[in-house]
Amino acid sequence: MRVVIGEDSTLFREGLASLLTDRGLDVAAKAGDAPSLESAVETTPCDVVIIDVRMPPDHTDDGARAAKRIRSRHPRLGILLLSQHIETLHSVDLVAGGRFGYLLKDRVLDVDDFLDALHRVARGGTALDPEVVSRLISGRHPADPLARLTPRELEVLSLMAEGLTNGAIARRLWLTARTVETHVASILPKLGLAGAGEDEHRRVLAVLAYLRARALDTPTGP
Numbered sequence: 001m002r003v004v005i006g007e008d009s010t011l012f013r014e015g016l017a018s019l020l021t022d023r024g025l026d027v028a029a030k031a032g033d034a035p036s037l038e039s040a041v042e043t044t045p046c047d048v049v050i051i052d053v054r055m056p057p058d059h060t061d062d063g064a065r066a067a068k069r070i071r072s073r074h075p076r077l078g079i080l081l082l083s084q085h086i087e088t089l090h091s092v093d094l095v096a097g098g099r100f101g102y103l104l105k106d107r108v109l110d111v112d113d114f115l116d117a118l119h120r121v122a123r124g125g126t127a128l129d130p131e132v133v134s135r136l137i138s139g140r141h142p143a144d145p146l147a148r149l150t151p152r153e154l155e156v157l158s159l160m161a162e163g164l165t166n167g168a169i170a171r172r173l174w175l176t177a178r179t180v181e182t183h184v185a186s187i188l189p190k191l192g193l194a195g196a197g198e199d200e201h202r203r204v205l206a207v208l209a210y211l212r213a214r215a216l217d218t219p220t221g222p
Contacts, residue, residue: 001025001026001047001048001118001119001122002025002026002028002044002045002046002047002048003020003025003026003027003028003046003047003048003049003050003118004027004028004029004030004031004037004040004041004044004046004048004049004050005017005020005027005029005030005031005049005050006030006031006032006034006036006037006040006049006050006051006052006055006063006066007030007031007032007050007051007052007055007082008032008033008052008054008055008056008059009052010032012052012105013030013032014030016050016108017030019108019111023111023115025118028044028045028046029041029043029044029046032055032056033055033056033057033062034055034056034057034062034063034065034066035057035066037049037051037055037063037066037070038066038069038070041070041074041077042073046077047077047078047122048077048078048079048080048099048118048121048122049067049070049077049078049079049080050080050082050118051063051064051066051067051070051079051080051081051082052081052082052083053081053082053083053085054083054084054085063081063083064081067079067081067094068094071094076099077099078099078100078101078118078121078122078123078124079094079099079100079101079121080100080101080102080103080117080118080121080127081094081100081101081102081103082103082104082105082108083102083104083105084104084105095126095128095161095207098124098125098126099121099122099124099125099126100121100126100127101117101118101120101121101126101127101128101163102127102128102129103117103127103128103129104129104131107129117163120163125163126161126162126163126207127162127163128161128162128163129162130162146191148190149187149190152183153183153186153187153190155173156169156173156180156183156184156187157187157206157207159172159173160184160206160207161207166180166181166184167180187206188206191206
């Protein structure tokens, strides 16, 4: 797997590059600001790009905005955002196309989980940090379009948003795979997705509906 890294902290960037190289991945390019990152992606074939949300030149959400531009030009490229903060404004749009992940930087310390997320994104899946999902769950109100879901269905949907398969959700919640399938089958029509096409596509649409509903009442920041 070929990886491009966009991170302005030299220490974190080089440490991440060393970690990936030690695990057999090819770090094809590194960049310390958003414009350099976009140039690197244009000139360097890669499978996934790791991007810090907050980067120069503005040190706000430059990385997230660069990710959206990269996605528009390279829809098949995996994108994994890293941040110390939770930002949903741009990630809601990015997750719609799959091949997207959003992890808090502390998650990199769990090397196996981080690499699993990176591979999942490169294969076309999603990988959202549980803390991001937890933040999005908070603040529900009666007008919430997800209010029709039961607590267990919302829990299953939140794990779908993390990118887990039905089998992985079953293991996380100590349920049978058949029970999870039943919950998913109930969630989709409640979100108006009963006839939305293939199962994988409907799962992505369900996650997108979930994130959009949460983004409506969640403060944003880089």
